[in-house]
Amino acid sequence: MQRLHAGPAWVHCDTPYMAPPRPSPSTLTEDTPLSSDGLGSGKEKAKFMNFLSAIGRATLTFMEAAGHLALFTFTALAHCLRPPFYFRHIGRQMVEIGFYSLPVVGLTAVFTGMVLALQSYSGFSRFSAESAIATVVVLSITRELGPVLAGLMVAGRIGAAMAAELGTMRVTEQVDALTTLSTNPYKYLVVPRLIAGTTMLPILVLVADIIGVFGGYLVAVYRLGFNASSYINNTWQYLEFMDVVSGLVKAACFGFVISLMGCYHGYNSRGGAQGVGAATTNAVVSASILILVLNYLLTGIFFS
Amino acid sequence: MTMAPLELTQEMDVPKIALKGVKKFFGPKVVLDGIDLDVQRGESIVIIGGSGTGKSVLLKSILGIIQPDAGTIRIDGQDTTHIGGRERERAMAKFGMLFQGAALFDSLPVWENVAFGLIQGQRMARGEAKERAVATLGAVGLGPDVANLFPSELSGGMQKRVGLARAICTRPEIIFFDEPTTGLDPIMADVINDLIVKCVKDLGATALSITHDMASARKIADRIAMLYKGRLIWVGPVSAIDDSGNPYVDQFIHGRAEGPIQMQIRAF
Numbered sequence: 001m002q003r004l005h006a007g008p009a010w011v012h013c014d015t016p017y018m019a020p021p022r023p024s025p026s027t028l029t030e031d032t033p034l035s036s037d038g039l040g041s042g043k044e045k046a047k048f049m050n051f052l053s054a055i056g057r058a059t060l061t062f063m064e065a066a067g068h069l070a071l072f073t074f075t076a077l078a079h080c081l082r083p084p085f086y087f088r089h090i091g092r093q094m095v096e097i098g099f100y101s102l103p104v105v106g107l108t109a110v111f112t113g114m115v116l117a118l119q120s121y122s123g124f125s126r127f128s129a130e131s132a133i134a135t136v137v138v139l140s141i142t143r144e145l146g147p148v149l150a151g152l153m154v155a156g157r158i159g160a161a162m163a164a165e166l167g168t169m170r171v172t173e174q175v176d177a178l179t180t181l182s183t184n185p186y187k188y189l190v191v192p193r194l195i196a197g198t199t200m201l202p203i204l205v206l207v208a209d210i211i212g213v214f215g216g217y218l219v220a221v222y223r224l225g226f227n228a229s230s231y232i233n234n235t236w237q238y239l240e241f242m243d244v245v246s247g248l249v250k251a252a253c254f255g256f257v258i259s260l261m262g263c264y265h266g267y268n269s270r271g272g273a274q275g276v277g278a279a280t281t282n283a284v285v286s287a288s289i290l291i292l293v294l295n296y297l298l299t300g301i302f303f304s
Numbered sequence: 305m306t307m308a309p310l311e312l313t314q315e316m317d318v319p320k321i322a323l324k325g326v327k328k329f330f331g332p333k334v335v336l337d338g339i340d341l342d343v344q345r346g347e348s349i350v351i352i353g354g355s356g357t358g359k360s361v362l363l364k365s366i367l368g369i370i371q372p373d374a375g376t377i378r379i380d381g382q383d384t385t386h387i388g389g390r391e392r393e394r395a396m397a398k399f400g401m402l403f404q405g406a407a408l409f410d411s412l413p414v415w416e417n418v419a420f421g422l423i424q425g426q427r428m429a430r431g432e433a434k435e436r437a438v439a440t441l442g443a444v445g446l447g448p449d450v451a452n453l454f455p456s457e458l459s460g461g462m463q464k465r466v467g468l469a470r471a472i473c474t475r476p477e478i479i480f481f482d483e484p485t486t487g488l489d490p491i492m493a494d495v496i497n498d499l500i501v502k503c504v505k506d507l508g509a510t511a512l513s514i515t516h517d518m519a520s521a522r523k524i525a526d527r528i529a530m531l532y533k534g535r536l537i538w539v540g541p542v543s544a545i546d547d548s549g550n551p552y553v554d555q556f557i558h559g560r561a562e563g564p565i566q567m568q569i570r571a572f
């Protein structure tokens with residue numbers, strides 16, 4: 001009986017991918033009397049089938065996109081290992097990502113550190129644990145806030161720029177022009193961005209860590225009246241090597257994801273200005289979400 | 305050793321580009337519906353046809369930018385229809401292409417655009433490549449002062465000429481021109497025509513051009529092919545174009561609104 005219920009839903013589904021071999025008309029009339037299978041009137045059933053096929057379609061679209069992305073990633077990684085390498089472009093992207101993101105990342109970090117100090121002071125003074133502030137600031141910054149906030153800021157800055165640039169190149173046929181000039185667009189466009197993103201984000205985050213801790217120090221010493229040397233001592237006291245390293249590993253993963261999303265959406269953009277706009281949005285949104293999800297997964301791996 | 309002459313003659317016989325039954329659909333829309341065409345080494349073919357008949361799609365299919373849905377494409381006898389990766393790159397090294405929209409790299413100055421194939425494809429030193437680029441720019445009527453501008457600072461016709469310079473700078477064996485003279489003044493158009501003829505005659509390149517400009521077609525073509533409704537309805541030497549006996553070709557070359565080709569327009 002189970003099969004019989006499922007039968008009509010598949011038969012009426014109009015998505016070409018998921019239609020299994022259709023039962024011949026004779027088996028249909030024999031096995032599945034169309035209106036007496038407990039699902040009520042034909043209209044209700046049609047609704048139910050539409051619902052099912054909508055789920056099926058969404059699932060298929062998702063699987064297709066995931067497969068497409070996996071293929072893109074695999075191709076790009078394979079090209080990372082094979083010459084020729086465009087060092088000039090890798091360098092240019094490194095400057096673009098690493099150097100020009102410094103102001104925005106530094107600003108984010110310094111204010112985050114300052115807010116952390118203020119917040120933890122107002123919270124911790126309730127049970128007179130003010131001495132823990134330095135530790136709270138440094139651990140939060142190095143383990144979580146540094147990589148995540150820097151990642152999100154860079155996703156907005158760099159992911160969007162990459163998607164827009166590659167998207168424009170795609171829709172104005174510049175990507176096609178590359179192939180006619182014996183240059184592989186993966187090698188020329190995608191690989192430098194992936195390498196620069198993966199290597200530059202840890203450096204940015206290291207800088208952000210230092211600036212963030214310094215922000216906390218500023219607030220603690222000049223606003224909350226802590227003793228400078230004891231604050232610094234407290235900062236170092238409970239900080240472990242692993243705290244910083246885990247943050248940097250996270251940063252490398254985020255950098256890879258940002259570049260990958262920027263390149264993937266830009267490279268596959270369609271249409272004109274609207275397509276490029278959509279690619280940019282998708283790049284930033286997907287990179288941001290992936291950063292948050294990855295952050296949870298990596299934290300689970302590091303500190304379980 | 306006795307094999308050598310035989311191989312040589314065989315190579316001479318193999319068409320540079322051989323299309324067989326090439327089809328391309330975009331959804332339900334049939335753009336190419338079985339294209340058969342042989343282009344000989346050193347030959348210049350011009351494809352004419354109405355706007356939107358698939359001329360650009362045909363060139364891109366040969367280049368592998370668009371995957372045809374059916375048929376085979378052979379370059380120098382090698383089936384390139386579905387090759388990818390390294391093989392595709394090697395096949396591409398023979399080609400130069402002028403895109404309809406020029407498709408210049410807007411992040412690079414003009415000279416780097418022109419020298420791109422030399423620097424990236426052939427790994428030539430930048431200084432030497434720049435010299436070659438400036439010389440090629442001269443051949444399309446652009447002075448050395450243009451070399452350091454960016455594509456966005458050029459007029460449409462100048463961009464087109466930079467695209468042309470980029471296509472021929474590496475001296476490719478096969479050159480595709482997608483509407484090389486569109487957007488140029490009549491005098492410059494004639495200069496470009498001469499340049500294309502020179503490429504084919506002097507460099508021995510094989511050329512496949514698209515144009516709507518019949519004067520240009522007559523000048524650069526050895527043979528003319530007309531594309532209509534996804535098929536090549538007429539292919540013949542340029543001398544036969546005026547008495548082709550094909551009403552479609554006649555209508556097209558005389559640019560008449562009345563005839564067998566009906567434009568899909570409605571009164572407004």
Ligand SMILES: Nc1ncnc2c1ncn2[C@@H]1O[C@H](COP(=O)(O)OP(=O)(O)OP(=O)(O)O)[C@@H](O)[C@H]1O
Nearest residue numbers: 330335353354355356357358359360361362404514
């Ligand atoms: N990427 C694409 N997706 C969908 N349809 C396309 C695509 N590229 C081209 N087409 C369709 O294919 C047809 C042929 O396009 P093509 O650009 O080859 O025309 P054309 O002959 O070069 O015209 P023109 O002389 O105006 O340049 C057009 O009707 C166009 O709508």
Ligand SMILES: [Mg+2]
Nearest residue numbers: 359360404482
């Ligand atoms: Mg065209």
